Amino acid sequence: MSLVQRTTTGRRIMKGLSASPRTLSSISESYADKLHNAFETYRQENYSRALQSRFQKEMKDAIDSDHDGLFTVEEILKVLNNIGARDCLSSEQLRQMFGEISPFKEAERIPVATLNNML
Numbered sequence: 001m002s003l004v005q006r007t008t009t010g011r012r013i014m015k016g017l018s019a020s021p022r023t024l025s026s027i028s029e030s031y032a033d034k035l036h037n038a039f040e041t042y043r044q045e046n047y048s049r050a051l052q053s054r055f056q057k058e059m060k061d062a063i064d065s066d067h068d069g070l071f072t073v074e075e076i077l078k079v080l081n082n083i084g085a086r087d088c089l090s091s092e093q094l095r096q097m098f099g100e101i102s103p104f105k106e107a108e109r110i111p112v113a114t115l116n117n118m119l
Helices: 026-046 052-063 073-082 091-101 112-118
Strands: 004-006 012-014 070-072 109-111
Touching: 026 052, 026 091, 026 112, 052 073, 052 112, 070 073, 070 112, 073 091, 091 109, 109 112
Parallel strands: none
Antiparallel strands: 004 012, 070 109
C-alpha cells in the first residue's frame, strides 16, 4: 500500500503512519507531480511493453541501492541523473517534499512504499 495517494479530487495525501492523512502543500504537490512525470516519461520511453509493477520494482531497486527499505534524497537524485531527469527537481525541493511525507524527524529519508504512486 502506498503512503502517498491521490484523493478523489486529485490532491496527494500522506497516509499510514499518522492517525489522519495529511494533504501535501501545493508546492510539494507540484514537486511530487514533477517527480512522477520524470519517472513516467522514462517508463514510456524505456518500459512501454513492461507491466507497471515491473517498472516500479526495478525503479525501487535502483533507488534503494543499499536495500535498507528507505529512499534518501541522494538516492533519488542519483537515479534522476541516470535516467536523464536530473534537472526536474533540486535537492532542496526533494527535501521540502520529504519533510511533508517523512515519518522521521529528519527529512532525508522516506519509506520505499511512500513513493509507489509517484513511480
